[in-house]
Amino acid sequence: MISVPDEESEPAPTGESDGTPALSGTAGEAAGHAPAASAGRATSAGPALHADLPAQPIQAPPAPIPAESVVESYALHPAAPRLWAWSHALVILVFLVPAALAGGVWQGPRALVAIALLAALAWSVVSRYLRLAVGRFRCERFASGLRYRHGVWWQSEVFIPAARVQHTEVNQGPIARRFGIGRLKVFTAAVQLGALEIDGLAYADALLLRDRLLGRQDEAGHGAPPSAPTAGERNA
Amino acid sequence: MARRHPRRPPANGMPDPLQTSGLTDAAAPTERRLHPWSWLFVLLTQLRPLLLPLVVLFVFGRGDRWALYGVFAALGMSVYALVYSVGFRYWLLDGELIVREGIFNRTERHIPVGRIHNVVQRRNPLHRLFGVTELRLESAGGAKPEAVMNVISRGEADRLERVLREGVEHAFHDDARAVDAPEVLHRLGLGELVRLGVSSNRGLVALAALWAASWQFDIDFRDLPIASRLAGGAQRAAWGFVGDHGAISVALAALVVLAVLWTMLRVLSVAIAIFNYYGFTLERQGRRIVSEGGLLTRTRAGATPRRIQRVTVSQNWIMARMQRVAVQVTLAGGVQQDAEKESRLRWLAPIATLDAAHRLIAEVRPDADWLRDDWRPLHPRAAWRMFKWPALLVTVAGGVLALASPLFLWAALLIPWLWLDARGRARFGAYAMDSRTFAVRAGWLGRHWDSIRLGDIQAVRFRQTPGDRRQGMARVAVASAGSADIVGSPVEVACLPEAEARDLCDRLREVASRPVTETGSMTLL
Numbered sequence: 001m002i003s004v005p006d007e008e009s010e011p012a013p014t015g016e017s018d019g020t021p022a023l024s025g026t027a028g029e030a031a032g033h034a035p036a037a038s039a040g041r042a043t044s045a046g047p048a049l050h051a052d053l054p055a056q057p058i059q060a061p062p063a064p065i066p067a068e069s070v071v072e073s074y075a076l077h078p079a080a081p082r083l084w085a086w087s088h089a090l091v092i093l094v095f096l097v098p099a100a101l102a103g104g105v106w107q108g109p110r111a112l113v114a115i116a117l118l119a120a121l122a123w124s125v126v127s128r129y130l131r132l133a134v135g136r137f138r139c140e141r142f143a144s145g146l147r148y149r150h151g152v153w154w155q156s157e158v159f160i161p162a163a164r165v166q167h168t169e170v171n172q173g174p175i176a177r178r179f180g181i182g183r184l185k186v187f188t189a190a191v192q193l194g195a196l197e198i199d200g201l202a203y204a205d206a207l208l209l210r211d212r213l214l215g216r217q218d219e220a221g222h223g224a225p226p227s228a229p230t231a232g233e234r235n236a
Numbered sequence: 237m238a239r240r241h242p243r244r245p246p247a248n249g250m251p252d253p254l255q256t257s258g259l260t261d262a263a264a265p266t267e268r269r270l271h272p273w274s275w276l277f278v279l280l281t282q283l284r285p286l287l288l289p290l291v292v293l294f295v296f297g298r299g300d301r302w303a304l305y306g307v308f309a310a311l312g313m314s315v316y317a318l319v320y321s322v323g324f325r326y327w328l329l330d331g332e333l334i335v336r337e338g339i340f341n342r343t344e345r346h347i348p349v350g351r352i353h354n355v356v357q358r359r360n361p362l363h364r365l366f367g368v369t370e371l372r373l374e375s376a377g378g379a380k381p382e383a384v385m386n387v388i389s390r391g392e393a394d395r396l397e398r399v400l401r402e403g404v405e406h407a408f409h410d411d412a413r414a415v416d417a418p419e420v421l422h423r424l425g426l427g428e429l430v431r432l433g434v435s436s437n438r439g440l441v442a443l444a445a446l447w448a449a450s451w452q453f454d455i456d457f458r459d460l461p462i463a464s465r466l467a468g469g470a471q472r473a474a475w476g477f478v479g480d481h482g483a484i485s486v487a488l489a490a491l492v493v494l495a496v497l498w499t500m501l502r503v504l505s506v507a508i509a510i511f512n513y514y515g516f517t518l519e520r521q522g523r524r525i526v527s528e529g530g531l532l533t534r535t536r537a538g539a540t541p542r543r544i545q546r547v548t549v550s551q552n553w554i555m556a557r558m559q560r561v562a563v564q565v566t567l568a569g570g571v572q573q574d575a576e577k578e579s580r581l582r583w584l585a586p587i588a589t590l591d592a593a594h595r596l597i598a599e600v601r602p603d604a605d606w607l608r609d610d611w612r613p614l615h616p617r618a619a620w621r622m623f624k625w626p627a628l629l630v631t632v633a634g635g636v637l638a639l640a641s642p643l644f645l646w647a648a649l650l651i652p653w654l655w656l657d658a659r660g661r662a663r664f665g666a667y668a669m670d671s672r673t674f675a676v677r678a679g680w681l682g683r684h685w686d687s688i689r690l691g692d693i694q695a696v697r698f699r700q701t702p703g704d705r706r707q708g709m710a711r712v713a714v715a716s717a718g719s720a721d722i723v724g725s726p727v728e729v730a731c732l733p734e735a736e737a738r739d740l741c742d743r744l745r746e747v748a749s750r751p752v753t754e755t756g757s758m759t760l761l
Binding site for chain 1: 695
């Protein structure tokens with residue numbers, strides 16, 4: 001039943017630096033659209049509805065920032081999708097087993113068939129979601145900070161400057177420990193966006209990323225690049 | 237209640253001319269105690285969560301065995317309060333404020349004076365009767381205030397505040413007044429308070445709270461004699477006014493009732509505004525900005541302008557008619573408890589004329605003014621994006637409900653309104669970024685402008701919903717170290733063209749990752 005294919009969960013080769021082109025070279029388009037929109041605004045500003053709001057000429061955007069290159073890219077642990085799949089399956093089962101029992105007692109086999117179909121549907125959604133999630137996962141460290149991309153339907157990319165990191169936390173659940181998977185939480189003083197939580201890294205990678213973020217790679221003695229085999233990969 | 241404690245000067249407190257850096261009480265450290273009436277206020281603080289149920293129990297006579305338990309609990313608490321407030325000590329030594337408190341667990345906390353960022357004084361009518369005040373000192377972090385002095389005399393509180401402001405050497409000289417003659421930045425007169433009340437919906441909020449409370453405690457206000465007489469009178473008056481002439485008069489009566497209700501709500505709002513902000517003044521005292529106000533409970537809260545993380549200028553429709561805005565700030569700091577959040581420095585001005593607001597912002601945070609000429613617009617199709625989903629929802633829900641009752645077809649009237657709203661928000665929505673600040677404005681009938689210093693940015697987020705992706709749009713948010721709940725959300729601009737959003741993100745990332753010293757942020761200091 002659990003069929004998240006492992007070949008799809010294979011992480012992208014680590015150390016690649018293709019993360020930045022997407023974030024650069026787009027100022028031209030932005031400039032292209034702006035004048036048209038500003039013309040629309042100039043005519044539409046209501047008369048004296050807000051006296052402090054005269055229609056403003058929109059200035060041309062400043063020159064684009066040169067893209068910063070990725071220092072390290074941290075891959076998803078190969079076993080992480082499997083772990084997530086199991087935990088989702090567990091949730092589905094927790095809801096469905098009692099439902100199946102109750103339905104079977106009251107309505108007979110037809111209810112069981114309906115519930116099985118429901119379970120299959122839920123599972124197909126979950127497995128598709130996980131496949132997409134694996135493809136979306138990207139965790140990159142720049143000289144200036146950390147960028148984490150995640151989310152399948154609601155996609156977001158959070159950037160935290162290394163200089164703003166206040167403290168970090170690496171933890172591991174009992175099952176994740178068997179796989180060698182860890183979760184890194186990065187805290188800043190920002191309350192609104194909360195702590196950045198990166199789940200599914202190899203535990204060793206999580207520790208390494210933490211040390212690098214805190215600027216301790218040398219004294220801590222972690223010289224190995226993040227693509228070195230970790231406990232989790234050996235396990236898998 | 238400054239009294240030299242004979243028992244012991246603290247062991248490390250031997251007067252050492254090389255060590256004493258000025259921030260020490262006189263020559264030798266003096267232990268100070270709370271005001272003799274402190275136990276009463278400690279007790280009341282302890283009882284506060286129980287107070288409302290107790291009042292309800294006694295007033296509405298639904299007492300049972302629980303009331304008795306309550307009395308026992310209160311007795312225990314008063315003993316605790318007495319012992320606690322008698323045992324509380326604090327003193328100043330070598331630039332540190334040292335607080336010793338607790339009965340079973342004694343804590344002695346050393347708070348470097350420079351680390352105290354927010355100082356709050358609160359005085360309710362009882363405090364004012366006894367001439368005392370509750371003083372709360374907050375540092376940058378932590379879930380709790382560093383020290384709460386519940387309560388000390390007013391003179392002592394003023395002295396402490398002055399010490400924290402400029403060092404102890406001024407605190408005992410009479411010319412200290414001259415040194416820090418406060419400069420008034422903003423003041424609210426009665427006329428402005430009335431305007432504030434008229435433009436606010438606080439009356440509605442209060443009514444809702446009252447209604448919720450009536451459910452909570454199972455009180456039917458219609459049972460109260462005053463309420464029933466009022467309601468009866470209003471009913472008779474309304475019918476007498478309209479007479480009995482069929483449908484038109486019913487409609488007229490409804491209008492009259494609505495008008496009366498609206499007026500009453502406004503009157504209530506004005507009353508609440510006067511209660512909360514009577515005598516509101518904002519002053520600059522040395523480096524600090526201090527606001528004070530309130531009719532019965534007077535709250536006095538101060539902070540240094542550098543602690544301000546975000547300046548929000550807002551204006552609802554009625555305020556716009558009156559050419560007024562409200563200016564509020566969000567401070568850095570982790571104190572999360574509701575009661576304490578309420579009393580921190582929040583308003584530079586609950587209401588101000590446009591000129592006054594400009595002047596005020598120019599004084600406190602010159603880079604945060606909302607009048608700037610570099611606003612950049614949203615995506616050309618932003619209005620459609622904002623309109624589509626609400627309209628779809630209304631159409632589907634209205635259609636389904638219309639099957640049940642044709643009355644729901646009136647929901648169709650919402651559609652043009654939604655379009656106006658979406659168009660208005662798309663036109664007004666914009667963002668701006670210069671070398672010092674990032675600003676976002678949003679709204680239609682009610683509008684607000686947010687400004688945040690680039691050096692205060694703690695995180696940058698680029699986000700796309702499925703709808704955004706289809707339309708080639710994205711949203712960009714930045715977070716500062718301010719506590720979130722006052723204004724609500726991070727500073728976010730939605731419906732940007734995707735490419736422009738990426739570019740903006742890059743710029744924000746670049747400035748946000750500059751060293752702290754370069755951008756002048758001192759959030760973490």
